[in-house]
Amino acid sequence: MMHSLPCIILRGGTSRGPFLRLDHLPKDDDGRREVLRKVMGSGHVLQIDGLGGGNSLTSKIALIAPPSHPEADVDYLFAQVDVEGDQVDFSPNCGNMLAAVGPYAIETGMVEAKDQVTHLRIHNLNTRTLIDCQVPTPGGRVAYQGDTQISGVPGAGNAIKLGFLGAVGAKTGKLLPSGQVINVIDGIEVTCLDSATPVILIEAASLGWQGNETPAEMDANLEAMARLEKIRLKAGELMGMGDVRGSVLPKPVILSAPRTDTGTLCTRYFVPHRCHGALAVTGAITLAVATSVPGTLANRIALAAGTITADSLTQHVQLEHPAGFLDVEVEHENTDPMTPSRVSLLRTARKIMSGEVFIDLPDSVVMPPRT
Incomplete structure (x- = not known):
């Protein structure tokens, strides 16, 4: 059966991919993975039947939801989608795609834009960590154009500052999970x-x-x-x-x-x-x-x-x-x-397209009703 999902494709840092609402996807992991594979066109070296670019850097999806953490403004779940295989991995975070989470949240009205700079806090569901984000919003609109250059991206853009808070033990809970330095x-x-x-x-x-x-x-x-x-x-x-x-x-x-x-x-x-x-x-x-x-x-x-x-x-x-x-x-x-309080860097982002992505799903995949 053919389904469609609202979608914005953004470049974040040196990565690119579709941004979707998490609540538009099935609640079960198997159904969710099937949807994401279809969105990207995985199973083909060129991902010819989807939005993927045939490379791990362009086979990424950001899933955004209202905050589940009391100190956050928005939730972000990252998915790394295999190009030729059928793996969809929710275990890592992607800090490059993270650079576009703030712009997406502002563009879609999930976060209200402020004049000049909009400060928001992102809750990453993959690692259960918080990230401070500063997005340039002169006149209350996301400004993608600027003079900040980052390696691996042609041209320049406006600087988006990311500050990772308490960046220790994202997956294991320990800075040195083996218990040894060497x-x-x-x-x-x-x-x-x-x-x-x-x-x-x-x-x-x-x-x-x-x-x-x-x-x-x-x-x-x-x-x-x-x-x-x-x-x-x-x-x-x-x-x-x-x-x-x-x-x-x-x-x-x-x-x-x-x-x-x-x-x-x-x-x-x-x-x-x-x-x-x-x-x-x-x-x-x-x-x-x-x-x-x-x-x-x-x-x-x-x-x-x-x-x-x-x-x-x-x-x-x-x-x-x-x-x-x-x-x-x-x-x-x-x-x-052993206890860094904040780790910060600058990235850029760009909105590439906004619309709907169409996918053909088996009847076994139950999509939630859209309001």
């Missing part, structure tokens, strides 16, 4: 760390990489990629996440010394079976936090490169990635590196 897996030192998202930090040289290879070069190294997945599966167990073969979490991150004068670290982020063309926002936040934690691989590599000092908490971190760099600010309320 673990050894398959003969390789790793740091298992969970801030805005759970990651496994690995020094590039330990897998035979320089660390500044292109994503295509890394993907083509089948031996290293197979070993990386073996490490990821074992790390998932050590982090208390169980068997992670069917999940995109935790994410491996390859680290090396920066290649520029201003960089803190050179990074390659995996999603998890392919090297990301840039760097996920949640990954960047976690890496920035990791540089302040003594003994982590991020901290050790940055110290050895002379890009941070041992006698102070890291505040500004510049992370090099294949498309450029990403700047992150880390704040601590006290001198404890």
Whole structure:
């Protein structure tokens, strides 16, 4: 049976996807996943029958709802939709798509726009965390055009500031979920760390990489990629996440010394079976936090490169990635590196289209009535 859903497609940061109302979807997980697969056209390399772009960065969906948290203005549930397969993963958050949540909420009347700047608080349902968001709204309208440039996106846009609050233990509840700063897996030192998202930090040289290879070069190294997945599966167990073969979490991150004068670290982020063309926002936040934690691989590599000092908490971190760099600010309320109070960065967003998306669903999928 053919159904339609109100939809706005927005670019958030370096990602793009449809934004839908959560209450327009089935309440059961199986029905919800079937709808999202149909929306994106998954099961085909080009996602030819849907809105997906044939790439993990353009096969993302943001689901928005009225707030379920007393301190929030809006709820946000992120879905990573497999391009060729049938997986729809609700476990990660996407900080790039998050950049467009505020504009969507204002555009649809869920949040009232203020003059000049609209402040709102977003409750991420994937990680149960709160994010402060500042959206430029001169004259009470979202202003997408501006002069802020971010790596991986052509042109410029208006800066949207995101402040992640209490960014510790998003999925596991612990900053160091294995209980150790360093673990050894398959003969390789790793740091298992969970801030805005759970990651496994690995020094590039330990897998035979320089660390500044292109994503295509890394993907083509089948031996290293197979070993990386073996490490990821074992790390998932050590982090208390169980068997992670069917999940995109935790994410491996390859680290090396920066290649520029201003960089803190050179990074390659995996999603998890392919090297990301840039760097996920949640990954960047976690890496920035990791540089302040003594003994982590991020901290050790940055110290050895002379890009941070041992006698102070890291505040500004510049992370090099294949498309450029990403700047992150880390704040601590006290001198404890294990308890960052806020991690902030700037993103841009753009509204691409607004309308309805049409999907053909089996009768077994029960859609809620629309009011």
